[in-house]
Amino acid sequence: MNRSTQPTMKDVAREAGVALGTVSRVFNGFPVGEEYRRRVEAAAEKLNYRVNNYARGLKMNKTNCIGLLMPSLKHPFFAVLIDELTSCLTRHGYLTHVMITNSDPEAEQKSFTLVEQNKVDGIIALTYRPDIEVDPGIPLVSIDRRFNDWVPCVSSDNFHGGELAAEKLVELGCRKLLFLRIGPTLLSEADKRGPGFESACRRLGVPYEMLMVNDEETEAPIYRFLLEHLGAGKPDFDGIFCNTDGLALRICSFLREQGVRIPEDVQIIGYDGILNFANGMYLCSTIVQPILKMAERSVDIILGDDPHPDNSSHVLPVFYASGGTTRDIPSPPAVANIYNPFRATEGN
Amino acid sequence: MNRSTQPTMKDVAREAGVALGTVSRVFNGFPVGEEYRRRVEAAAEKLNYRVNNYARGLKMNKTNCIGLLMPSLKHPFFAVLIDELTSCLTRHGYLTHVMITNSDPEAEQKSFTLVEQNKVDGIIALTYRPDIEVDPGIPLVSIDRRFNDWVPCVSSDNFHGGELAAEKLVELGCRKLLFLRIGPTLLSEADKRGPGFESACRRLGVPYEMLMVNDEETEAPIYRFLLEHLGAGKPDFDGIFCNTDGLALRICSFLREQGVRIPEDVQIIGYDGILNFANGMYLCSTIVQPILKMAERSVDIILGDDPHPDNSSHVLPVFYASGGTTRDIPSPPAVANIYNPFRATEGN
DNA sequence: TTGTAAGCGTTATCAC
DNA sequence: GTGATAACGCTTACAA
Numbered sequence: 214m215n216r217s218t219q220p221t222m223k224d225v226a227r228e229a230g231v232a233l234g235t236v237s238r239v240f241n242g243f244p245v246g247e248e249y250r251r252r253v254e255a256a257a258e259k260l261n262y263r264v265n266n267y268a269r270g271l272k273m274n275k276t277n278c279i280g281l282l283m284p285s286l287k288h289p290f291f292a293v294l295i296d297e298l299t300s301c302l303t304r305h306g307y308l309t310h311v312m313i314t315n316s317d318p319e320a321e322q323k324s325f326t327l328v329e330q331n332k333v334d335g336i337i338a339l340t341y342r343p344d345i346e347v348d349p350g351i352p353l354v355s356i357d358r359r360f361n362d363w364v365p366c367v368s369s370d371n372f373h374g375g376e377l378a379a380e381k382l383v384e385l386g387c388r389k390l391l392f393l394r395i396g397p398t399l400l401s402e403a404d405k406r407g408p409g410f411e412s413a414c415r416r417l418g419v420p421y422e423m424l425m426v427n428d429e430e431t432e433a434p435i436y437r438f439l440l441e442h443l444g445a446g447k448p449d450f451d452g453i454f455c456n457t458d459g460l461a462l463r464i465c466s467f468l469r470e471q472g473v474r475i476p477e478d479v480q481i482i483g484y485d486g487i488l489n490f491a492n493g494m495y496l497c498s499t500i501v502q503p504i505l506k507m508a509e510r511s512v513d514i515i516l517g518d519d520p521h522p523d524n525s526s527h528v529l530p531v532f533y534a535s536g537g538t539t540r541d542i543p544s545p546p547a548v549a550n551i552y553n554p555f556r557a558t559e560g561n
Numbered sequence: 562m563n564r565s566t567q568p569t570m571k572d573v574a575r576e577a578g579v580a581l582g583t584v585s586r587v588f589n590g591f592p593v594g595e596e597y598r599r600r601v602e603a604a605a606e607k608l609n610y611r612v613n614n615y616a617r618g619l620k621m622n623k624t625n626c627i628g629l630l631m632p633s634l635k636h637p638f639f640a641v642l643i644d645e646l647t648s649c650l651t652r653h654g655y656l657t658h659v660m661i662t663n664s665d666p667e668a669e670q671k672s673f674t675l676v677e678q679n680k681v682d683g684i685i686a687l688t689y690r691p692d693i694e695v696d697p698g699i700p701l702v703s704i705d706r707r708f709n710d711w712v713p714c715v716s717s718d719n720f721h722g723g724e725l726a727a728e729k730l731v732e733l734g735c736r737k738l739l740f741l742r743i744g745p746t747l748l749s750e751a752d753k754r755g756p757g758f759e760s761a762c763r764r765l766g767v768p769y770e771m772l773m774v775n776d777e778e779t780e781a782p783i784y785r786f787l788l789e790h791l792g793a794g795k796p797d798f799d800g801i802f803c804n805t806d807g808l809a810l811r812i813c814s815f816l817r818e819q820g821v822r823i824p825e826d827v828q829i830i831g832y833d834g835i836l837n838f839a840n841g842m843y844l845c846s847t848i849v850q851p852i853l854k855m856a857e858r859s860v861d862i863i864l865g866d867d868p869h870p871d872n873s874s875h876v877l878p879v880f881y882a883s884g885g886t887t888r889d890i891p892s893p894p895a896v897a898n899i900y901n902p903f904r905a906t907e908g909n
Numbered sequence: 910t911t912g913t914a915a916g917c918g919t920t921a922t923c924a925c
Numbered sequence: 926g927t928g929a930t931a932a933c934g935c936t937t938a939c940a941a
Contacts, residue, residue: 221917222919231927232927232928233928233930234922234928237920238927245926245927246926249926263678267618267619267679268918268919268933270933271918272920272921272933273920278679286647287640289637296634303660308679312651312656313648313651315648326611327656330612331614331626332613349566350566463839490844491810491814571935580912581934581936582911582914582936583910583911585936586910594911612935619918619919619935620917620936621917621935622917
């Protein structure tokens with residue numbers, strides 16, 4: 214007698230008049246006599262039997278679950294990343310435990326502990342806490358941040374993205390460039406955007422300035438700086454690279470409010486490749502992160518299908534796309550209609 | 562000897578020189594002698610022991626996991642909903658299995674089967690497939706769609722949202738209204754937006770038209786309709802209610818391209834309350850869904866803490882917010898800075 | 910209070 | 926091939 218309503222293998226075995234082992238063999242694709250197989254399948258069908266993954270996981274020491282540790286789902290970059298990661302893992306027959314940390318160090322550590330306790334087969338994490346304790350027995354892939362030499366790190370080519378931004382601005386006619394950055398203080402791969410930009414400026418011999426604001430502060434210093442450099446309505450720079458699309462868009466509105474025309478007076482490039490919710494176009498001119506490829510690579514690594522197992526740093530190529538804040542014509546999005554505007558996924 | 566690297570309760574018991582049951586009791590907060598507790602805790606600490614939730618889940622028939630079945634993470638509405646659901650469940654000590662269905666009926670059914678097989682303690686689902694087979698033994702909460710009389714359904718007050726839109730448009734001076742709808746054919750709670758709108762129009766005695774386009778088609782018929790009604794640059798309607806913000810925004814751009822001024826010539830209201838990624842303001846004038854409350858209510862129900870256990874339909878209040886596509890001044894968002902623009906969550 | 914042992918639903922290793 | 930049976934790591938009567 215089962216206290217629960219769910220039938221077990223035992224029930225199926227009894228119903229089919231075979232031994233427990235035989236049922237297991239049927240469900241695991243091992244050779245079984247034709248007549249037996251039929252009987253087992255009939256019994257399973259009749260009882261509506263489903264194998265219990267918890268029992269299987271305990272026995273096999275394998276759960277087919279991956280932990281996904283991310284700062285938030287409210288930011289489109291993370292949302293799309295998790296979407297691609299989950300979809301990709303689903304295709305490989307894995308479930309996910311999505312943990313939202315809000316970039317809180319406590320929550321980050323707690324999430325690690327929790328998914329480890331739930332015996333995930335691997336963890337893909339985008340975290341900031343510098344001193345995270347991780348179980349060395351569980352495969353880990355870090356996104357956008359190098360833990361050390363042995364945990365694989367997947368990121369976009371931040372340095373080249375920075376170069377690309379500078380090159381594009383110059384190519385589009387800018388004479389004096391500016392780099393603006395807001396973000397966490399912790400050294401992450403994303404911090405190579407500035408150096409990349411700087412390197413290209415030097416190489417091209419174009420004058421530039423760098424303004425960084427970190428973690429705990431507001432963006433106020435940036436706006437102050439911009440105001441100071443707004444000589445008689447015309448700023449003394451004509452090309453800005455922002456370290457995220459979010460910042461780029463805010464700088465854009467701010468300057469427009471000050472009467473600066475964009476892209477006529479100043480051209481602006483962001484980083485990420487966030488798409489417009491309504492029409493699927495880029496929100497601003499931007500360096501696009503290859504989110505799908507980053508997801509696929511992370512999954513390949515975590516599942517041990519890594520085609521590049523000998524290196525722990527996986528830097529994926531970025532590209533430039535125009536989105537109206539530069540003087541070139543807007544590019545179509547890399548992935549058409551990610552919100553499916555013309556088909557109805559938004560029936561909520 | 563363990564083949565795995567992970568210590569088990571047995572190891573802890575041996576290390577502490579106590580019996581297995583004692584270790585278990587310590588970890589479950591049952592009374593244990595002070596000296597024993599100390600020894601167990603020391604041993605656990607030393608071995609870095611973590612309880613194996615898979616073994617516990619098998620034994621207890623309780624996994625502390627909830628399945629979340631959603632169409633997508635690329636649409637901000639779903640992304641924010643999943644964010645709130647996950648955060649809320651985390652607070653209650655639960656993990657989630659997030660499944661992305663892309664509104665595909667096959668994937669929807671498969672997701673149900675998968676999370677059921679993983680013995681989740683409950684499922685919160687936003688699905689469209691009409692004939693889903695669900696395990697009656699697992700608690701289910703449906704969002705935005707009524708399955709039947711006994712599975713609880715959580716939704717925003719779609720009917721009243723429709724009324725509210727009509728009332729607002731009239732209040733803001735509109736004389737001839739139009740309702741536009743695109744979405745799946747399946748009857749969902751969201752389809753009450755139109756009837757609500759119509760009901761208010763009748764009550765207020767204001768002329769209106771309704772134009773519905775469903776599932777498989779594109780939005781082309783809507784644009785054709787609009788063009789036909791664009792007499793000499795001035796449309797013969799001055800207030801539009803769209804069943805989603807996405808549609809509202811697209812209609813907005815389309816009309817502006819045709820030379821129609823918004824909100825001067827035509828005022829538009831959408832539904833959902835999607836926020837601008839860069840500044841956290843509403844993207845358009847809209848009927849705001851109470852996403853946080855919907856998440857909390859769903860979690861309460863699924864965990865059996867339902868404060869309203871006697872009714873299976875949970876209709877949560879919506880409100881109107883201005884977002885620049887109507888002639889009132891834009892409202893501040895209900896939740897300040899959901900993308901934290903002035904603090905650095907976007908260090909990617 | 911603490912120790913012992915049965916059992917959760919699987920898989921895997923034996924003999925037959 | 927098939928059928929018993931011993932694990933997997935934990936909780937929980939029950940006995941001491």
